[in-house]
Amino acid sequence: MLDHLLNPTVKDATQFIGRYKSSRVIVIYGQVEATYSGRAAAQLRLMPRLIITKPDGVLMVHEGYREKPVIWNPPGSQLFVSVDGDVLVLRSIRYSPREYVTIRIHKVYMVSSMEIGLTEDFKVIGTEKDVVDAIMANPSLVEDGFKVLSREYETMVGSIDILGEDKLGNLVVVEVKRGEASPEAVHQLKRYVEYIKGKNPGRGVRGILVATGISTSAYRYLKDYGLEFRRYTHANIINYT
Template sequence: MRLVIARCSVDYVGRLTAHLPEATRLLIHKADGSLLVHSDGGSYKPLNWMSPPCVFAEVEPNDEQADAGIAQIWEVTHKKTGDKLRVQLFEVLSDSDHHLGIDPGLMKDGVEAHLQELLAAQIERLGDGHELVRREYMTAIGPVDILARDEAGKSVAVEIKRRGEIDGVEQLTRYLELMNRDPLLAPVTGVFAAQEIKPQARTLAEDRGIRCVVLDYDDMRGTDSGAPRLF
C-alpha cells in the first residue's frame, strides 16, 4: 500500500464527472490497483475513488502543466468502463510504501453471523423459488456470505450486514466482478441484505444492479421485538 500526502487536484471523468480543486489530501494506492482520495474529515468515506479492475499510470506533465506548478500526474483507468480518475500533484509532503500482507478478513459479530444462518434457513425471503447452494462460498478474495439460485436457476451472491453502508456494497461489487468471470457461475446477480440500509448505500447498490433486502432480525428468529402493531 502506498500512502501519499500531497497538494493535489482531482478529476473523475466517465459516467459521472466530478472535480476536486487543489488542496492537501491523503492518496491511498492499494495493491489491488484501487486509488482512494481522502480529506481530513468525512470519517472513513473517500472524497473520490477508483475501484478495481483498473490500471494505474504516472504521466509526465507537459511544459504548460509544469509551468502551472504540477509536479506529477496520476491516471487510474477502469478496465471495463474506461472511467478515469486523474490526480494532479503540485507538492508531495509525504510518500511511503507499506506491505500489509494477507488480511484474514472481517470477523462478523454475533448478529451478522446469526443473520446469515437464519437467511440460509429461510432463503425464500429473497423471493419465491430461491434455493440455497451454500453458506460462506469461498472466492479468491474472501467468502461470499451466501450463494443461492433464483427461480430461473441463476446464481445469486448475497452479502449480509447488520447495517448496510457503502463499504458493504463495494465489497459485494468486488465479489460479483470476480464471480462473473467464472463460466460455471455466470451470470451472477447480487443481493445486499441488512437490518438497515443507508440511503446512499441503497442508491449505489441499485445503480450497480444490486438488489437490496431489509431483514427483520426479530421476525426471522421468531421473537417479538416489542414494537407496537395493529394485530
C-alpha cells in the first residue's frame, strides 16, 4: 500500500515516480532547485525541500515554513519525469494559462507514495450559502416583517444575494458575508442598491449588509451611503441549516 525508496539512484527514483504519478500521491525529500514561468516567474536555488505530486496533476514545492507551496502547478497540469545526468528532472505544464514548473532534484533522500482518496461528500458548515439558506427559511433573521422576493437576483452589476421587501413595501437588497464585512462588501451593496433604485424610480430601496461583523472603515462607508448592518451569529442560523 505504502511504497518508498531511501536514497535511491536517479534511475530508480525515475521509475518509481513514473509508475505512480498518475494514480497516487508521491512525496519526495530532496536537494532541489526549481523555476516557475508563466503569468509571472520565480526561481529557487538548490536547497533541501519537499515535493508533492498528486494524480490530478498537482505539483507542489514546499519549504520549511508557510502553508502554501513556494512554487506549484494546480490540478490539470501534466507532469513529465526525466533524467539529466545525475539530476532527476520534473517538468510540469499547465495549459491554460500556459505555465511551466521545472524541478531539478540533485539528490533524492526519499521518495514515497501511497494511494489516497477523496472525501466525496465533504462539507464545510458555516459558509455564506448556509447563511442565505437560513434567511430563506426564516426571513425574520434579516428583520421583522421581511419578505423574500428573489434569491441570487441577477443584475447588470452583479448578482444580489437576496432581494426582498420590508413591511412598509420598500425594496430591500440584502448582501450576505460569512465573516467580517470589508469595505468591498459595502461598495458591492451600494452598487446593487443604486441599480435597483434606477430600475424602480420613486420606490423606496434599502440596503442591508448581513455579516458576523464589520470593520470600522466598512461601517463608516455603510453609514455614509445610508445603508444598514445586521449582525448574525452562528447561533442565529444554526437552527435553520
